[in-house]
Amino acid sequence: MKTSNEIESCNYCIYKKLLFDSLNDKEYQEVNNSRTEHIYSRGEIIRKEGDPINSFLYLRSGLIKLYKTNKSGKDHILSINKPGDFISLLSIFSNSVYKYSITAIEETKVCEVELQSLQKVIVSNSAFALRVLNRMSNVSDDIIESQFEIRQRQVKGRIAYFLLFLADRIYHGREFRLPITRREIGELISMTTENTIRTLSEFRKDGIISMDGKIITILDYDRMQSISKTG
Amino acid sequence: MKTSNEIESCNYCIYKKLLFDSLNDKEYQEVNNSRTEHIYSRGEIIRKEGDPINSFLYLRSGLIKLYKTNKSGKDHILSINKPGDFISLLSIFSNSVYKYSITAIEETKVCEVELQSLQKVIVSNSAFALRVLNRMSNVSDDIIESQFEIRQRQVKGRIAYFLLFLADRIYHGREFRLPITRREIGELISMTTENTIRTLSEFRKDGIISMDGKIITILDYDRMQSISKTG
DNA sequence: CGCGGCTTTGATGTTCATCAAGTAAAGTGG
DNA sequence: CCACTTTACTTGATGAACATCAAAGCCGCG
Numbered sequence: 001m002k003t004s005n006e007i008e009s010c011n012y013c014i015y016k017k018l019l020f021d022s023l024n025d026k027e028y029q030e031v032n033n034s035r036t037e038h039i040y041s042r043g044e045i046i047r048k049e050g051d052p053i054n055s056f057l058y059l060r061s062g063l064i065k066l067y068k069t070n071k072s073g074k075d076h077i078l079s080i081n082k083p084g085d086f087i088s089l090l091s092i093f094s095n096s097v098y099k100y101s102i103t104a105i106e107e108t109k110v111c112e113v114e115l116q117s118l119q120k121v122i123v124s125n126s127a128f129a130l131r132v133l134n135r136m137s138n139v140s141d142d143i144i145e146s147q148f149e150i151r152q153r154q155v156k157g158r159i160a161y162f163l164l165f166l167a168d169r170i171y172h173g174r175e176f177r178l179p180i181t182r183r184e185i186g187e188l189i190s191m192t193t194e195n196t197i198r199t200l201s202e203f204r205k206d207g208i209i210s211m212d213g214k215i216i217t218i219l220d221y222d223r224m225q226s227i228s229k230t231g
Numbered sequence: 232m233k234t235s236n237e238i239e240s241c242n243y244c245i246y247k248k249l250l251f252d253s254l255n256d257k258e259y260q261e262v263n264n265s266r267t268e269h270i271y272s273r274g275e276i277i278r279k280e281g282d283p284i285n286s287f288l289y290l291r292s293g294l295i296k297l298y299k300t301n302k303s304g305k306d307h308i309l310s311i312n313k314p315g316d317f318i319s320l321l322s323i324f325s326n327s328v329y330k331y332s333i334t335a336i337e338e339t340k341v342c343e344v345e346l347q348s349l350q351k352v353i354v355s356n357s358a359f360a361l362r363v364l365n366r367m368s369n370v371s372d373d374i375i376e377s378q379f380e381i382r383q384r385q386v387k388g389r390i391a392y393f394l395l396f397l398a399d400r401i402y403h404g405r406e407f408r409l410p411i412t413r414r415e416i417g418e419l420i421s422m423t424t425e426n427t428i429r430t431l432s433e434f435r436k437d438g439i440i441s442m443d444g445k446i447i448t449i450l451d452y453d454r455m456q457s458i459s460k461t462g
Numbered sequence: 463c464g465c466g467g468c469t470t471t472g473a474t475g476t477t478c479a480t481c482a483a484g485t486a487a488a489g490t491g492g
Numbered sequence: 493c494c495a496c497t498t499t500a501c502t503t504g505a506t507g508a509a510c511a512t513c514a515a516a517g518c519c520g521c522g
Contacts, residue, residue, distance in 0.1 A: 033243040090368030137321030140371040147378050151421050152301055190382050
């Protein structure tokens with residue numbers, strides 16, 4: 001992890017509109033003065049389940065995964081998040097430690113604001129508080145939603161759902177580089193690595209996707225959607 | 232649904248300590264004046280996915296299920312909640328409609344506070360706001376936690392996990408009446424009704440539980456725990 | 463260059479869903 | 493309150509979906 005010496009201005013940050021718009025100058029200074037920026041490279045752990053929470057984190061650029069590790073040491077990915085999503089969940093108000101681990105799956109820039117400063121501003125500015133809550137609850141709701149969608153499908157449908165998630169919500173295009181390994185896809189959709197690979201290969205053989213290592217192109221979008229719905 | 236004419240005092244309510252303790256007299260009046268009580272009998276729908284949110288709900292007595300219905304019409308239960316848990320999720324601050332359906336699975340008393348009153352008090356009293364958030368985020372976190380636990384087990388482990396949940400967290404004893412049907416257990420643990428029944432029967436044959444209709448007694452608690460862990 | 467993690471495919475067996483068919487229990491209308 | 497209808501429960505048989513084990517090629521990195 002690298003901490004930037006020169007802090008970037010928030011003027012062009014997506015969070016400017018999403019969040020900080022409702023702050024007055026003094027409040028903004030309070031937040032900004034306690035704000036630091038950190039850059040994590042692919043694979044670096046940002047926070048571990050059980051780490052103490054003493055700051056509020058949001059993702060400025062890059063991509064992260066939220067996951068939990070079970071007693072056997074197996075990871076289960078809860079969600080993949082992009083800029084605009086919060087990293088900190090609501091636990092920052094209730095739990096003293098992180099309930100989930102967070103790892104960068106691409107080079108990722110994270111903004112960190114000390115919890116004390118955030119709380120000060122939240123108490124004084126209820127419009128801001130509402131926005132923070134709003135965003136945080138979205139993260140939880142999205143996790144619950146996607147788990148709901150995953151659990152009612154079988155392998156093919158799960159893979160299709162995941163590929164469409166990447167195409168539509170993350171990369172906004174039909175060709176992209178898989179940000180995670182095939183093992184991790186398995187950890188996300190609750191399947192073994194082998195079956196994940198087998199299903200991707202089937203999609204390739206059936207002409208639904210083309211695949212070159214991690215580069216995936218969705219060739220038949222309609223069929224993919226149909227598999228995601230029915231599978 | 233029956234609406235009580237005489238509103239009960241909050242003095243002996245569990246939420247008194249959990250929530251309303253931090254309110255001053257004026258704030259308490261604000262909340263209490265807009266508060267109504269409703270009694271739902273077993274099976275009655277309290278809110279449906281998509282219903283507009285215009286109040287804040289909490290469970291005073293009884294038992295409810297939170298669930299979502301998929302496009303094929305199949306229900307998936309997200310959680311079972313008891314008094315002390317909130318019914319309203321964080322969506323009350325962000326979404327205008329319920330994201331989950333809520334149904335009483337036992338005779339249930341629900342307190343309802345108009346959203347406007349709640350928001351007024353939240354803005355004026357940050358200690359109260361924090362407590363509300365706290366409780367609400369717990370509900371989301373619990374859903375995510377239990378889905379995480381369920382998805383890494385197979386049938387026997389899932390059933391064992393669920394029975395231990397009932398014994399330890401809901402009924403605080405080894406003998407209890409199943410609050411939901413076997414089909415609903417399937418909807419909760421993502422299994423078919425038949426396999427749910429078969430597994431319960433196996434547990435009975437193996438002397439781990441005894442079963443008389445909906446009455447379950449856990450005979451061998453240790454073995455049940457071991458199945459929940461390893462299965 | 464070699465080691466470890468990732469990827470791939472095949473063979474095999476287990477777990478689970480589906481279908482079928484019947485009993486029991488619970489709710490409903492006359 | 494009883495006949496009727498629906499829903500819940502149960503068991504067995506069968507096949508599909510999936511995990512596991514095994515073995516080998518690939519790739520990146522120190």
